[in-house]
Amino acid sequence: MSLNYIFFYGLSEHILSKYWGIAIATYLFLGGLAGGMHITGYFAYLYRNKSEILDTISRFGIVLSGIVLVFGLFSLIYDHPNVVITIINPTLFRNLGSWLAIGSWIILFFLIIWFGLLLEHLKKLKIPDRLRLAVMTINSFLAFMIILYTALLLRGAMFVPMWQSLALPMLFVVSGISTGIAACVLYGIIKTRKSELRLKAADALLIALEIGLVAYFLIDLSGMGSISGFPSMSVAAKASLDLMLDGAYSALFIYGFVGLGMVFPLVLYGLSFLKKSLVTDIVSSISVLIGGYIFRIVIIAAAAKALTFP
Amino acid sequence: MDVYHSPCIKCRGCEAICKNFNQTPEGVYRIRVITINEGKEGQLNLPMPCLQCNDPPCMKVCPVKAIWKREEDGIVFVKKDVCIGCGYCATACPFGSPQFRKSGAFGLDGKMDKCFYCVQPYDPKDEKGQEIFREPKPRCAMVCPTGTIIAGEQSEIAKMLRERAAEKMAMGELERLFLFF
Numbered sequence: 001m002s003l004n005y006i007f008f009y010g011l012s013e014h015i016l017s018k019y020w021g022i023a024i025a026t027y028l029f030l031g032g033l034a035g036g037m038h039i040t041g042y043f044a045y046l047y048r049n050k051s052e053i054l055d056t057i058s059r060f061g062i063v064l065s066g067i068v069l070v071f072g073l074f075s076l077i078y079d080h081p082n083v084v085i086t087i088i089n090p091t092l093f094r095n096l097g098s099w100l101a102i103g104s105w106i107i108l109f110f111l112i113i114w115f116g117l118l119l120e121h122l123k124k125l126k127i128p129d130r131l132r133l134a135v136m137t138i139n140s141f142l143a144f145m146i147i148l149y150t151a152l153l154l155r156g157a158m159f160v161p162m163w164q165s166l167a168l169p170m171l172f173v174v175s176g177i178s179t180g181i182a183a184c185v186l187y188g189i190i191k192t193r194k195s196e197l198r199l200k201a202a203d204a205l206l207i208a209l210e211i212g213l214v215a216y217f218l219i220d221l222s223g224m225g226s227i228s229g230f231p232s233m234s235v236a237a238k239a240s241l242d243l244m245l246d247g248a249y250s251a252l253f254i255y256g257f258v259g260l261g262m263v264f265p266l267v268l269y270g271l272s273f274l275k276k277s278l279v280t281d282i283v284s285s286i287s288v289l290i291g292g293y294i295f296r297i298v299i300i301a302a303a304a305k306a307l308t309f310p
Numbered sequence: 311m312d313v314y315h316s317p318c319i320k321c322r323g324c325e326a327i328c329k330n331f332n333q334t335p336e337g338v339y340r341i342r343v344i345t346i347n348e349g350k351e352g353q354l355n356l357p358m359p360c361l362q363c364n365d366p367p368c369m370k371v372c373p374v375k376a377i378w379k380r381e382e383d384g385i386v387f388v389k390k391d392v393c394i395g396c397g398y399c400a401t402a403c404p405f406g407s408p409q410f411r412k413s414g415a416f417g418l419d420g421k422m423d424k425c426f427y428c429v430q431p432y433d434p435k436d437e438k439g440q441e442i443f444r445e446p447k448p449r450c451a452m453v454c455p456t457g458t459i460i461a462g463e464q465s466e467i468a469k470m471l472r473e474r475a476a477e478k479m480a481m482g483e484l485e486r487l488f489l490f491f
Contacts, residue, residue, distance in 0.1 A: 020401070080396060080397065082394050082395040082396055082397075083394075083396060085394050086373075086374075086394060086396075092373075092374045092392075092394060093373045093374060094373075094374065094375055095372055095373050095374065095375045097370060098370065098371045098372060098373045098398070099371075100371065100373040100396065100398050101373035101374075104373065156371040156398055156401060156402050157401045157402060158367050158402055158404070159402075159404035
């Protein structure tokens with residue numbers, strides 16, 4: 001499909017591949033995963049009453065979330081070495097109308113609070129219970145904002161119709177929390193040889209919601225593809241949709257994300273409710289994680305490739 | 311400044327004079343001539359400088375407030391001492407105006423570079439503190455042999471375009487002309 005509109009002609013393939021590649025997809029995935037793990041850890045902490053597995057998951061979610069986020073930042077730095085300067089001096093980010101700046105501040109505050117919680121976990125710091133709960137509540141909100149930020153960061157590219165869809169931030173949030181739960185369930189099984197029913201039920205519910213949101217996202221995108229008053233946007237929207245459903249990324253999207261990341265684990269979760277099996281839980285958690293990563297890759301690649309002119 | 315698309319013959323004189331005059335680094339083109347429908351019916355050459363948008367998306371997304379718009383003439387500038395080279399502006403601009411070197415030392419990007427119509431920079435002094443004198447006319451418009459890029463006061467440009475439209479009407483090419491407006 002050729003894009004014969006002036007709107008996109010300033011872009012070059014160099015810019016697209018440089019700024020939107022696998023490293024950014026990794027950053028978005030790890031950001032979402034870290035946020036999801038922290039939120040799961042927080043809820044596990046709230047309901048941990050004498051439950052060994054929830055206590056283990058709570059510690060894992062909260063302590064590991066910061067490390068996962070730091071790995072995500074490494075991925076970003078690998079792609080954009082210039083970002084290091086803002087780690088040295090974060091006050092440079094002063095345009096609070098830019099999601100890049102807002103997100104960086106959120107990440108900074110999250111990591112500071114997380115570090116305090118890490119010291120507490122390592123018994124280097126004593127925090128009263130009430131204060132700890134308040135701090136964890138604040139950090140869980142920041143974790144939620146990090147997941148949301150990973151989607152809103154993409155909205156900065158105003159010429160990419162796919163990233164302007166309202167379904168995308170919701171999808172990122174649901175997928176981020178879902179992957180976070182999956183990672184925590186996986187760790188819980190490995191550590192305690194038990195799986196927590198409530199967490200599995202929550203993940204299954206989120207996956208069902210995700211399937212609905214994917215349908216909404218595709219309908220939204222196909223609606224954008226038929227806006228006649230804005231041809232350049234509709235051509236790109238249609239190209240993205242074609243790439244996901246019938247093009248270069250259709251296998252990744254349909255089999256990888258929808259199949260492996262949503263339908264397969266949902267069926268496995270359903271089976272595990274009927275008959276308890278740790279192997280089934282492990283496989284479903286891993287497939288949720290793989291599906292979440294594939295989702296970010298497809299969202300980045302299908303949008304960037306749709307704008308590449310002939 | 312206006313870009314009158316139809317007569318461009320892609321001589322790329324605008325690119326050459328821009329690079330020469332502004333001494334931009336390798337890989338940075340403040341103006342580029344782009345061809346649409348190459349080899350097909352309706353082939354069109356388009357010189358693409360920065361369009362100095364009314365509400366520039368690059369300025370909106372810049373996390374460090376390095377991009378600003380001068381009120382007097384609406385030209386969008388970048389403060390090179392503030393820019394961190396994150397490249398977010400390049401993803402926000404649909405015309406590819408923010409330019410970065412392909413790769414710097416240790417893979418670092420340079421500061422953002424963009425067209426500002428060769429007008430007086432916001433800090434009209436060079437590194438040695440000497441005043442920089444710039445003629446208030448873009449170099450690309452000065453060298454364009456076909457008059458594709460025209461610069462001047464708004465009234466002058468409007469007059470020039472009206473004359474061209476009248477010329478085209480006389481030649482019976484009115485229908486084609488509408489495509490370019």
